[in-house]
Amino acid sequence: MAVRIFITGGTFDKEYNEITGQLYFKDTHMHDLLEMGRSHVPVEIRTLMMIDSLEMTAEDRELIVHQCIQCDEDKIVITHGTDTMSDTAKILAQKITDKTIVLTGAMIPIKFGSSDGLFNLGSALAFAQTLPHGVYVAMNGRYFHSDNVRKNKQTGMFEEVK
Amino acid sequence: MAVRIFITGGTFDKEYNEITGQLYFKDTHMHDLLEMGRSHVPVEIRTLMMIDSLEMTAEDRELIVHQCIQCDEDKIVITHGTDTMSDTAKILAQKITDKTIVLTGAMIPIKFGSSDGLFNLGSALAFAQTLPHGVYVAMNGRYFHSDNVRKNKQTGMFEEVK
Amino acid sequence: MAVRIFITGGTFDKEYNEITGQLYFKDTHMHDLLEMGRSHVPVEIRTLMMIDSLEMTAEDRELIVHQCIQCDEDKIVITHGTDTMSDTAKILAQKITDKTIVLTGAMIPIKFGSSDGLFNLGSALAFAQTLPHGVYVAMNGRYFHSDNVRKNKQTGMFEEVK
Amino acid sequence: MAVRIFITGGTFDKEYNEITGQLYFKDTHMHDLLEMGRSHVPVEIRTLMMIDSLEMTAEDRELIVHQCIQCDEDKIVITHGTDTMSDTAKILAQKITDKTIVLTGAMIPIKFGSSDGLFNLGSALAFAQTLPHGVYVAMNGRYFHSDNVRKNKQTGMFEEVK
Numbered sequence: 001m002a003v004r005i006f007i008t009g010g011t012f013d014k015e016y017n018e019i020t021g022q023l024y025f026k027d028t029h030m031h032d033l034l035e036m037g038r039s040h041v042p043v044e045i046r047t048l049m050m051i052d053s054l055e056m057t058a059e060d061r062e063l064i065v066h067q068c069i070q071c072d073e074d075k076i077v078i079t080h081g082t083d084t085m086s087d088t089a090k091i092l093a094q095k096i097t098d099k100t101i102v103l104t105g106a107m108i109p110i111k112f113g114s115s116d117g118l119f120n121l122g123s124a125l126a127f128a129q130t131l132p133h134g135v136y137v138a139m140n141g142r143y144f145h146s147d148n149v150r151k152n153k154q155t156g157m158f159e160e161v162k
Numbered sequence: 163m164a165v166r167i168f169i170t171g172g173t174f175d176k177e178y179n180e181i182t183g184q185l186y187f188k189d190t191h192m193h194d195l196l197e198m199g200r201s202h203v204p205v206e207i208r209t210l211m212m213i214d215s216l217e218m219t220a221e222d223r224e225l226i227v228h229q230c231i232q233c234d235e236d237k238i239v240i241t242h243g244t245d246t247m248s249d250t251a252k253i254l255a256q257k258i259t260d261k262t263i264v265l266t267g268a269m270i271p272i273k274f275g276s277s278d279g280l281f282n283l284g285s286a287l288a289f290a291q292t293l294p295h296g297v298y299v300a301m302n303g304r305y306f307h308s309d310n311v312r313k314n315k316q317t318g319m320f321e322e323v324k
Numbered sequence: 325m326a327v328r329i330f331i332t333g334g335t336f337d338k339e340y341n342e343i344t345g346q347l348y349f350k351d352t353h354m355h356d357l358l359e360m361g362r363s364h365v366p367v368e369i370r371t372l373m374m375i376d377s378l379e380m381t382a383e384d385r386e387l388i389v390h391q392c393i394q395c396d397e398d399k400i401v402i403t404h405g406t407d408t409m410s411d412t413a414k415i416l417a418q419k420i421t422d423k424t425i426v427l428t429g430a431m432i433p434i435k436f437g438s439s440d441g442l443f444n445l446g447s448a449l450a451f452a453q454t455l456p457h458g459v460y461v462a463m464n465g466r467y468f469h470s471d472n473v474r475k476n477k478q479t480g481m482f483e484e485v486k
Numbered sequence: 487m488a489v490r491i492f493i494t495g496g497t498f499d500k501e502y503n504e505i506t507g508q509l510y511f512k513d514t515h516m517h518d519l520l521e522m523g524r525s526h527v528p529v530e531i532r533t534l535m536m537i538d539s540l541e542m543t544a545e546d547r548e549l550i551v552h553q554c555i556q557c558d559e560d561k562i563v564i565t566h567g568t569d570t571m572s573d574t575a576k577i578l579a580q581k582i583t584d585k586t587i588v589l590t591g592a593m594i595p596i597k598f599g600s601s602d603g604l605f606n607l608g609s610a611l612a613f614a615q616t617l618p619h620g621v622y623v624a625m626n627g628r629y630f631h632s633d634n635v636r637k638n639k640q641t642g643m644f645e646e647v648k
Contacts, residue, residue: 011345018431019480021335021347037281038269039303040319107200107342113437119199122284125303130292141201141287156343157202173507180593181642183497183509269504275599318505361605362593363627364643431524443523446608449627454616465525465611481526 002042003128004073005030008064009050010081012106012117025050029110030079033121041125044073053081053088053105061088065095074099075128077121081105082151082158085137089146093135102128104138107156164204165290166235167192170226171212172243174268174279187212191272192241195283203287206235215243215250215267223250227257236261237290239283243267244313244320247299251308255297264290266300269318326366327452328397329354332388333374334405336430336441349374353434354403357445365449368397377405377412377429385412389419398423399452401445405429406475406482409461413470417459426452428462431480488528489614490559491516494550495536496567498592498603511536515596516565519607527611530559539567539574539591547574551581560585561614563607567591568637568644571623575632579621588614590624593642 007013007028014023028047048067049060068076080088082105089103104124106117124138135146139158148160169175169190176185190209210229211222230238242250244267251265266286268279286300297308301320310322331337331352338347352371372391373384392400404412406429413427428448430441448462459470463482472484493499493514500509514533534553535546554562566574568591575589590610592603610624621632625644634646 011342016432016436018335019477023345033281034303036276036278037303038278038301038319039281041303108340111436111438112340113435114198116198116200118280119195119201119284122281122286122303123288124284126285126288126300126305127292129305130289138288139200141196141199141203141284143288143291153343157200173504178594178598180497181639185507270502273599274502274597276597315505357605358627360600360602361627362602362625362643363605365627438522440522440524442604443519443525443608446605446610446627447612448608450609450612450624450629451616453629454613462612463524465520465523465527465608467612467615481524 001075002044002073003075003077003125004071005043005045006064006067006076006078007045007047007050008053008056008060008078008080010053010079010105011109012079013050014109015111016109023109028079029117033110033118037118037122039125041129044071051081053084056081056084056088061091064088065092068092068096068099068101074133076101077124077128078103079105082107082139082156085139086146086149086151089135089137089149093146096135098133100128100131100133101135102131102138102143103136163237164206164235165237165239165287166233167205167207168226168229168238168240169207169209169212170215170218170222170240170242172215172241172267173271174241175212176271177273178271185271190241191279195272195280199280199284201287203291206233213243215246218243218246218250223253226250227254230254230258230261230263236295238263239286239290240265241267244269244301244318247301248308248311248313251297251299251311255308258297260295262290262293262295263297264293264300264305265298325399326368326397327449328395328400329367329369330388330391330400330402331369331371331374332377332380332384332402332404334377334403334429335433336403336405337374338433339435340433347433352403353441357434357442361442361446363449365453368395375405377408380405380408380412385415388412389416392416392420392423392425398457400425401448401452402427403429406431406463406480409463410470410473410475413459413461413473417470420459422457424452424455424457425459426455426462426467427460487561488530488559489611490557490562491529491531492550492553492562492564493531493533493536494539494542494546494564494566496539496565496591497595498565498567499536500595501597502595509595514565515603519596519604523604523608525611527615530557537567539570542567542570542574547577550574551578554578554582554585554587560619562587563610563614564589565591568593568625568642571625572632572635572637575621575623575635579632582621584619586614586617586619587621588617588624588629589622
């Protein structure tokens with residue numbers, strides 16, 4: 001069965017507006033990345049929102065939870081801003097126990113050339129196919145359980161809490 | 163414990179010689195990729211050879227088997243040319259059953275900018291951390307058991323044999 | 325004789341801070357660009373400032389004028405933010421008539437991969453070597469006299485005023 | 487009036503065939519480069535051939551001369567393999583004296599990411615707009631008269647003969 005991919009935005013999908021000099025969202029780069037990776041994993045892609053994760057509301061998270069419950073697939077990858085990725089993971093874990101859900105993102109926008117996004121996507125898809133049911137964060141080549149992960153604000157790296 | 167990474171060459175590490183117009187090997191790009199991926203997976207990297215996998219001899223494969231047996235780690239990623247990756251996987255599987263060994267590579271040299279190498283490395287590291295003991299090929303976002311994989315020469319994609 | 329290159333900042337040299345998500349200045353990418361372009365033009369490079377051109381003061385512009393007058397070379401390329409590039413060009417033209425001065429920049433930071441910076445630098449160096457004394461803006465593959473150029477705020481393109 | 491651009495192939499436009507591992511020609515990347523450079527130079531582009539310049543015949547060169555004579559524009563840029571670029575320049579100079587013709591190319595294919603092609607194109611377009619009638623090679627940020635240029639086979643750099 002296919003892997004479900006939900007897009008929520010984050011640095012992963014940010015673009016540079018050359019007129020204003022601001023970062024902004026347009027379309028997801030997911031399809032380009034899967035093509036570049038020559039991926040043959042069957043996937044169903046749906047964009048749920050395109051926002052900075054610092055602006056993600058409780059309502060937005062409810063929508064994500066709802067979509068994860070509703071979809072047919074039991075292997076799910078969610079692209080997400082890194083700042084509150086751990087928070088969304090915890091909420092998902094409270095509500096869903098019969099699926100493998102992997103959140104991932106990027107520290108550098110994919111459009112900026114030397115992004116970690118392609119590496120993270122490769123690992124997230126692999127973790128979604130192999131880990132037992134549960135909610136995980138996949139960053140820095142590793143996976144973290146939703147109840148034991150945080151982003152280190154100084155280094156930008158994800159780490160265990162305990 | 164760390165993941166052991168063995169480098170054997172392949173398209174993954176090929177460079178373009180701008181004087182002769184030929185592809186050739188210099189150093190591995192593994193360190194650059196791990197840095198770009200912001201990887202925090204503890205790794206031990208060793209270059210065993212730097213060759214096109216069509217030129218890999220039985221002796222070369224014996225060396226790879228030997229190194230996989232000898233190393234302390236039981237999670238191993240091997241970068242390898244795609245043309246004979248399945249062959250090397252089968253030989254490894256005959257000799258080693260108590261480790262998780264994942265072979266990966268690239269269809270486009272990493273130096274050429276739009277390579278699948280970073281995606282493949284992300285997935286290979288993830289599969290090495292999660293799959294049970296056995297020998298696998300990780301390409302196109304998927305993993306294949308060593309006894310059921312081949313490269314489709316027309317499409318360049320990996321597929322099950324049966 | 326060498327071409328003098330003065331660096332003043334602008335989008336050309338902006339970087340993405342992956343911790344804060346802000347654009348900022350570190351070092352100039354001039355040397356990387358000249359290497360990528362396999363440039364053999366003899367050059368003398370000096371960084372005068374590293375600022376957004378919207379923040380450039382009258383004092384900053386005096387410094388640029390002074391440096392252009394003081395230097396031995398009579399062929400000068402200045403990298404500059406695009407927003408006020410035309411303003412600085414006009415001021416230079418009022419003070420200096422015995423040198424060929426070419427201002428250039430970029431709409432996309434060089435670090436972002438698909439920048440116009442390498443193209444602009446190639447054209448700016450060429451214009452500096454071939455145009456008669458005067459002050460010019462080199463953008464969009466064209467050159468503009470300092471007294472007849474403005475940036476179109478809607479399109480981001482440079483154009484003649486009259 | 488527009489600048490005429492003639493495409494003849496060369497490393498500039500080579501691609502990597504990921505199935506065979508060979509370099510080959512498909513379409514020109516000229517349009518992508520002009521877009522990346524945000525070029526607003528009016529141009530007329532025509533592909534005359536797509537070949538390695540080591541395989542260019544006397545007949546091919548006659549065709550190039552013919553096209554340069556026939557076209558309306560008197561500013562012409564020709565993309566060309568670097569190995570015999572100087573030879574074609576000399577032949578053009580024997581036949582055409584009332585136009586500015588600039589030959590340029592690349593040491594690294596544009597598709598390989600860190601190519602000198604974008605830099606060279608920027609300089610070639612600039613030289614075509616500013617140099618007096620004559621035939622020139624534009625490489626390494628410099629321009630060379632057709633009767634005083636050769637490619638240094640050891641370094642890959644262009645240099646004066648005398």
